[in-house]
Amino acid sequence: MRVALRQRLGHGRRIAAVLLSSQYAYMLEYRAEIVLWALSGVLPFIMLGLWSAVDAGDGLGMSSLQLARYFLAAFVVRQFTIVWVMYTFEEDNLSGRLSPYLLQPLPLVWRYVAAHLSEQATRLPFVAMLVGLFFLLYPAAFWWPSFSSLLLTVLATLAAFALRFLMQFTLTMVCFWSEKASALERLLYLPYLYLSGLVAPLALYPEAVRNVAFWTPFPYMIDVPARILAGEPVAVGQSFAVMAAWAALLLPINLLLWRRGLRHYSAMGA
Amino acid sequence: MPGSRLTPAPSGKALDRVWLAPKPVRMAIVRAQGLGKTYRVADKQPGLAGTLRHFVNRRERTIEAVRDVSFSIEPGEFVGFLGANGAGKTTTLKMLTGLIHPTSGTVEVAGCLPHRRQAAFLGQITLVMGQKQQLIWDLPPLDSLRVNAAVYGIPPAESRRRIAELAEMLELGDELRRPVRKLSLGQRMKAELLAALLHRPAVLFLDEPTLGLDVNAQARVRSFLADYNRRFGATVLLTSHYMADITALCPRVLLIHEGRLFYDGGLETLTQRLAPCREVRLELHEPMGADAFASYGEVEAIEGREVRLLIPRERLTEQVGRLLADLAVVDLSVSDPPIEDIIGRLFHQGALA
Numbered sequence A: 001m002r003v004a005l006r007q008r009l010g011h012g013r014r015i016a017a018v019l020l021s022s023q024y025a026y027m028l029e030y031r032a033e034i035v036l037w038a039l040s041g042v043l044p045f046i047m048l049g050l051w052s053a054v055d056a057g058d059g060l061g062m063s064s065l066q067l068a069r070y071f072l073a074a075f076v077v078r079q080f081t082i083v084w085v086m087y088t089f090e091e092d093n094l095s096g097r098l099s100p101y102l103l104q105p106l107p108l109v110w111r112y113v114a115a116h117l118s119e120q121a122t123r124l125p126f127v128a129m130l131v132g133l134f135f136l137l138y139p140a141a142f143w144w145p146s147f148s149s150l151l152l153t154v155l156a157t158l159a160a161f162a163l164r165f166l167m168q169f170t171l172t173m174v175c176f177w178s179e180k181a182s183a184l185e186r187l188l189y190l191p192y193l194y195l196s197g198l199v200a201p202l203a204l205y206p207e208a209v210r211n212v213a214f215w216t217p218f219p220y221m222i223d224v225p226a227r228i229l230a231g232e233p234v235a236v237g238q239s240f241a242v243m244a245a246w247a248a249l250l251l252p253i254n255l256l257l258w259r260r261g262l263r264h265y266s267a268m269g270a
Numbered sequence B: 001m002p003g004s005r006l007t008p009a010p011s012g013k014a015l016d017r018v019w020l021a022p023k024p025v026r027m028a029i030v031r032a033q034g035l036g037k038t039y040r041v042a043d044k045q046p047g048l049a050g051t052l053r054h055f056v057n058r059r060e061r062t063i064e065a066v067r068d069v070s071f072s073i074e075p076g077e078f079v080g081f082l083g084a085n086g087a088g089k090t091t092t093l094k095m096l097t098g099l100i101h102p103t104s105g106t107v108e109v110a111g112c113l114p115h116r117r118q119a120a121f122l123g124q125i126t127l128v129m130g131q132k133q134q135l136i137w138d139l140p141p142l143d144s145l146r147v148n149a150a151v152y153g154i155p156p157a158e159s160r161r162r163i164a165e166l167a168e169m170l171e172l173g174d175e176l177r178r179p180v181r182k183l184s185l186g187q188r189m190k191a192e193l194l195a196a197l198l199h200r201p202a203v204l205f206l207d208e209p210t211l212g213l214d215v216n217a218q219a220r221v222r223s224f225l226a227d228y229n230r231r232f233g234a235t236v237l238l239t240s241h242y243m244a245d246i247t248a249l250c251p252r253v254l255l256i257h258e259g260r261l262f263y264d265g266g267l268e269t270l271t272q273r274l275a276p277c278r279e280v281r282l283e284l285h286e287p288m289g290a291d292a293f294a295s296y297g298e299v300e301a302i303e304g305r306e307v308r309l310l311i312p313r314e315r316l317t318e319q320v321g322r323l324l325a326d327l328a329v330v331d332l333s334v335s336d337p338p339i340e341d342i343i344g345r346l347f348h349q350g351a352l353a
Helices: A002-029 A031-039 A043-054 A056-060 A064-079 A085-095 A098-102 A109-137 A147-176 A182-195 A207-213 A223-230 A236-264 B016-020 B047-056 B089-097 B141-151 B156-170 B185-197 B215-232 B243-249 B267-274 B313-326 B339-349
Strands: B030-042 B060-073 B078-082 B104-109 B125-129 B203-207 B235-239 B252-257 B260-266 B277-284 B298-303 B306-312 B329-335
Touching: A002 A031, A002 A109, A002 B141, A031 A109, A043 A064, A064 A109, A064 A147, A064 A223, A085 A098, A085 A109, A085 A147, A085 A182, A098 B125, A109 A147, A147 A182, A147 A223, A147 A236, B030 B089, B060 B089, B060 B104, B060 B252, B078 B089, B078 B215, B078 B243, B089 B104, B089 B125, B089 B203, B089 B235, B125 B185, B141 B156, B141 B185, B156 B185, B156 B215, B185 B215, B215 B235, B215 B243, B235 B243, B252 B267, B260 B267, B267 B339, B277 B313, B306 B313, B313 B329
Parallel strands: B060 B260, B078 B235, B078 B252, B125 B203, B203 B235
Antiparallel strands: B030 B060, B030 B104, B252 B260, B277 B306, B277 B329, B298 B306
């Protein structure tokens, strides 16, 4: 029994290592494109510029230094929670590439997870460079997060990535029924933009909005990990609990839709 | 399914019976029983008016892609799957591999129900589609092969050995270290085959594996498949547009037309049955009119001094003798009409069964 388990674990580890390394090699082929993608993620810096220009933070209880740190942290967190599985899946589905993958004894989702993680690894040096540049231009904002908050940030970011991936992958299942399902993801991008903390820390929102927002999954995708990193107070336990609840809700739906979708799958384009 | 198979002609040797009769010891590795698949597709008129009407009142049509198809294949058989575009070949292959669920009937492959897609099943089959690829486009094939080896749980040393063996059979070398996008179509197809066969499947479903390849590459893929089938005793079901693939590889063929199985039996029998005539090509000393050949056989074509006649097999020697005696013949050759023509004619006649 234990031997079988160890064998399975070894098998899984080997698949993970091989998938990650080959996907990393693949992503490196596209490093220029990924740099451009990362550059397009500088929205938090633009927002920082806007907020500083109008000095809006002061009146609402955040100093310009706090704002600068928050938006830098938001940039970093965003870089490691970007999910694009729907677009890849849609393309794979329409081009018929899904069929050979479905015929391999490996749940398809792991290929996409590996692709995302590898892409994040490709972004890493570029993100570090931009962070360095930021501090060079704005040395007053420099800070060292404590080891524990750094660790917590990594955990919260991973959880945010996992939840966002699960959300989008659940929505992705619509691809089985519709050929242009990515339109749905664009629809979801609006509440994400507004409630995730990408355009402003949620602390600056009216309390009524905040009360509702923290029941949705969105603030946990940027705002919460970013505030942990920036050293702001966060209700850590509650945050993880809400994320876990959403995951517990979405996972069975995802599995159900996956099974239904496969049944419906007509192997398009082949 | 009575009526849909060709009934053997009274004088025929009924070779197809050999294939239809169940063999006592060996178990079928592929078995389809009353297989059917219907699709619902949108029915839209062209133009703006059609689009608007389609938007308001969406109409759907049911298409029976495959109807009541039954056959079984034994381990090690090499079977050709023939039919025009849209006849239902690919749909059937997809049901056999479990990619789509049949609407009716049952399938069993390697002792499993394909649509359950259990690991035990997936490890025993492979599907190669000529136009589709699984290799990672921007990386050398070896990277994709490493992934496949891990996914199928093939130990590294064993996978290296198999890659070397298959690469030798496929005449692949340095190509495996070059990005896939830099490979020619033929090299890519061979690399795809390598990737699809690394886990040494017992059943191969090949959908147009030679599509778009030049004649040399086609021949190499063909001889590889024959070699693979011999060496590993693998069962192969192959669809192809190139009759040379079928005639070179498949002693048995399944013929599908408008979703129905039309013929299941030996290729030889099919040709003999469906081509009661042989084709005689003549090169004459000087051109002659069609009337001059009416008494020898059916005139197929006349181009200047070249004439093609169809002459029934049983009268062949007699008529050729007469042709040579009566006319000023420069050159004469006898051949079977191309199988494309035979099958084209069969589908044209439709009601032949």
